[in-house]
Amino acid sequence: MIDTWLTRELGLEVPIVGAPMGGRAGGRLAGEVTRAGGLGLLGAARYATPEWIAAESAVARELGGGKLGVGLMTWSLYDDDALLDAAIGEEPDVISLSFGDPAPFVPRAKACGALVGSQINTIEDLRVVEAAGVDFVVAQGTEAGGHTGRIGTLPLLQQILEATDLPVIAAGGIATGRGLAAVIAAGAAGGWIGTALLASPETTGPDFARQRLVEADSADTVYTSIFDQARDQPWPQRWGGRALVNAYTERWHGQGADNATLAAAYDPADTTVGVVYAGEAAGLVTSVRPAGDVVREIGADAERLLRRTY
Numbered sequence: 001m002i003d004t005w006l007t008r009e010l011g012l013e014v015p016i017v018g019a020p021m022g023g024r025a026g027g028r029l030a031g032e033v034t035r036a037g038g039l040g041l042l043g044a045a046r047y048a049t050p051e052w053i054a055a056e057s058a059v060a061r062e063l064g065g066g067k068l069g070v071g072l073m074t075w076s077l078y079d080d081d082a083l084l085d086a087a088i089g090e091e092p093d094v095i096s097l098s099f100g101d102p103a104p105f106v107p108r109a110k111a112c113g114a115l116v117g118s119q120i121n122t123i124e125d126l127r128v129v130e131a132a133g134v135d136f137v138v139a140q141g142t143e144a145g146g147h148t149g150r151i152g153t154l155p156l157l158q159q160i161l162e163a164t165d166l167p168v169i170a171a172g173g174i175a176t177g178r179g180l181a182a183v184i185a186a187g188a189a190g191g192w193i194g195t196a197l198l199a200s201p202e203t204t205g206p207d208f209a210r211q212r213l214v215e216a217d218s219a220d221t222v223y224t225s226i227f228d229q230a231r232d233q234p235w236p237q238r239w240g241g242r243a244l245v246n247a248y249t250e251r252w253h254g255q256g257a258d259n260a261t262l263a264a265a266y267d268p269a270d271t272t273v274g275v276v277y278a279g280e281a282a283g284l285v286t287s288v289r290p291a292g293d294v295v296r297e298i299g300a301d302a303e304r305l306l307r308r309t310y
């Protein structure tokens with residue numbers, strides 16, 4: 001067993017967190033990741049409801065033997081923090097508050113007994129979340145699927161590990177035992193894994209998303225804000241989202257079109273146009289596989305690699 005701060009603190013068999021992924025990670029996915037020995041997080045999208053959190057938490061706990069993690073988008077709580085109240089009400093093991101300054105929310109989140117962490121994309125972000133009092137940080141590289149920053153996982157991870165005494169988890173591009181072994185050897189407490197789980201049958205979202213991911217190569221992603229503009233998602237400008245390229249990104253990415261034009265051209269149900277957020281690990285996802293198998297294989301392969309002597 002790989003023994004890290006993450007496995008010790010949460011009683012995990014593998015140092016893997018199933019990333020919170022809005023629209024894709026509900027109770028089934030989170031629960032299966034936990035059942036396989038990691039910790040799966042629910043991904044509460046901006047349009048999620050307190051009722052969704054309650055229902056999906058029950059599913060995740062049932063499958064995962066009682067453990068629970070919930071991921072929220074910090075900036076979306078500034079106007080209305082009902083989703084945070086709902087998450088706190090579940091008394092989860094972990095609450096992730098990512099993308100924005102979590103200071104107004106950390107004391108309440110910690111008071112329910114959860115470990116509280118934030119994904120960060122720069123050294124400046126590290127200083128902000130340290131001041132807010134988080135228990136751990138997640139160094140999220142630009143390779144990651146979904147919304148992320150602009151620095152690659154490896155340079156960012158090295159910078160963050162040098163700059164803090166907090167436990168650091170690595171996110172972005174980890175999809176095999178080699179990736180997990182690499183970040184643990186560097187000093188990370190574990191891997192925060194999204195894209196590798198996205199072709200699993202336990203994900204929510206449209207069927208075409210799984211198929212498109214299986215067919216995609218690692219070069220087939222783009223970092224863009226056009227899907228946020230098309231759907232009027234008020235993401236702060238500094239965070240773009242990494243998605244698979246499609247006919248829509250080829251037509252509109254980098255064209256400077258306004259929200260109304262982008263919205264008029266957008267149809268989420270059209271398989272050639274609808275967004276499929278995924279990271280540069282896309283080329284490592286080559287079949288539809290149960291999430292538990294993915295987690296167990298990454299964990300076992302990483303352990304074997306880390307035991308190798310040179």
Ligand SMILES: Cc1cc2nc3c(=O)[nH]c(=O)nc-3n(C[C@H](O)[C@H](O)[C@H](O)COP(=O)(O)O)c2cc1C
Nearest residue numbers: 019021022098144145146172173193194195277279
């Ligand atoms: C489809 C998708 C949706 C995501 N939604 C969220 C989210 O709601 N909240 C969040 O904190 N991170 C979100 N992320 C980012 C992940 O938490 C994580 O950083 C990322 O998946 C890790 O990189 P990887 O995809 O290369 O494994 C999302 C990622 C993806 C792929």
